[in-house]
Amino acid sequence: MTGLLVLEQSLNGLQFGLMLFLLAAGLTLVFGIMDMINLAHGSLYMLGAYLVASITLASGSFWLGLGGGVLATAGLGALLELTVLRRFYARDHLSQVLGTFALLLMSNEAVRMIWGAQPIELSPPAALAGPVQLLPGLSYPAYRLFIIAVGLLVALLLYLLVTRTRLGMQVRAGAANREMALAMGVNVQRLFTAVFALGAALCAVAGGLLGPLLAVQAGMGESILILAFVVIVIGGIGSIRGALLGALLVGVVDTAGRALIPLVAELLVGAEAASSAAPALSSILIYLLMAGVLFFRPQGLFPVHG
């Protein structure tokens, strides 16, 4: 039974980690290449989730909703970059934080005005609603398996994009040494817009996939944005590989903490004390991890070599 529990929790951790990766990938690229702190990244996740949910509800098809929502959010991201965010590149980080924080507040209010304060409830598509028997004694929700599959696929595509294409080469060059990339004639304006649209699309994929599992609501981007920042700090800023490994690490540590700490605490201090101590301890676990990484490897676990 314990073996199955560990396996199931690993799958949970993998699923959570991959979704974090989708957010962290966009965030780390924007941070690494444009040297831009974008607090509105979580808002793109939220808007993506809302667009996917709205199109799904209007058309009745989750697949149409996912495709349409992702494209629309990518467009929205590009528009945001062209109109507002590019004015912030030359500014210091404080202005960027303030400016994007304003965007975050505005988009939360805009979402409340358009869709209302109550969350939208989505259900997974009927084909994926039930459990799948993986091993005797272990059935796992089909929808979570689907999320894992999509997450892995997107990670692979992103890897190919970054390592095998011209755009990817420019992205890597930009992340490793921005000044040099500029000097070598990379069209940064177009590159930045493309990177931003890509980041927004990844946000929408995560938001759209998590919608049926969680709830689509105003302010949903903030809590996950904090985790995405933790991921890129752990993984190393600007590094896609770091984002992937950092996200998986955070996902597994968080899930394992939630599942195992209560068990361990119960053995150590008894059920009564454990019921109040364990939730607190498991929720700070990933921040302990981040503090540890910052202390021993301030540049992150997998920094970009530049």
Add this chain to the structure above:
Amino acid sequence: MKINAYSLSRITWAAAAALTLLASAAQAADKVKVGMLSTLSGPGAGLGVDIRDGFNLALKHSAGKLGGLPAEVIVADDQGKPDAAKQTAERLLKQDKVDFMTGVVFSNVMLAVGKPIFDSKTFYISANAGPSQYAGTQCNPYFFNVAWQNDNLHEAVGKTVQDKGFKKVALLAPNYPAGKDALAGFKRYFKGEIASEAYTPLNQLDYGAELSRMRASGADAVYIFLPGGLGINFIKQFVGAGLSKDMTLFGPGFSADEDVIRAVGEPMLGMFNSSQWAHDMQNPVNKRFVADFQKDYGRLPTLYASQGYDAARLMDAAVRDVKGNLTDKAALRKAITAAKFESVRGAFKFNSNGYPIQDYYLRVITRDAQGRVTNRTLGTVFKNHADAYAGECKMPAL
């Protein structure tokens, strides 16, 4: 000289005006102001909306009046956050000078806004939150709960699970005061083995890790205390993980109420739950409430809506009893305690700590005659049930 005389006359005039104001304040007020502070955004929004809609329906039934006086309801969102709620409560009390407060859904919010409300000598009529603190050692003459004490619905399920012969139960609740109250209430009446007991953050919506633990614990029944969106997500994920085949799911009435059923649907068939009210109760007040709620809002009411409705009915009765004189706090308190209103749940009376003594019922989710998935009342679990904390309450003077 002239200036002095002028200012003297002005002071006299102002004093006279002030005295007139005081004199009129001692007579009947010209309207009743109610501060409706409730959770209207986030995962708990559905609950606050139902309390508000239930309250408004009761007002509509009494032609917009409470006890014969025109009612003004100031609706504010507490966002489910204790600090935001406290600020908003201060505004309602000091700026709007409300006569009654009501609406809070969550007990952590209630405990944060309680003190400023009681300090300002404003009566609070709780349409949901019923923390054990205010039922016991911290009971207060300005606090009344027209719903139920936090433990009660859970005690009823604990007894049901015990009576049905389940041996190992997995428990899950959010990590906040009402969550602790809930599981304490359940365990007061369930004597079997607790296979696992988990507390999750109030904003957690993904229960993957907890579901895995439940599966590994080998429980034969699961009891969840998860209000609103939390319960909706849990039940969907519980069914998605295939656990519904191995374990019987139990919940308090609000985790299996019409809002959850609307979102989850058929997978909830067969779920047992407890409630102090049900939409199929046959008394005339309830029939009118359910029919008009459906007509006005296009959905079946939840128990939150019934509690909001009763909160307004209680205020209506109390204001009528004191003939609109809201300044005599002792008389008003006596009128509220008497609870001379017809509740949608039938018999209702207050205990010495301002919490109800009432019956609790077992419901099950089935298909009704029209083919809808909805709750059906099975029977009575407790008759005239009081909470476990009333004995600890030494009610302070007003």
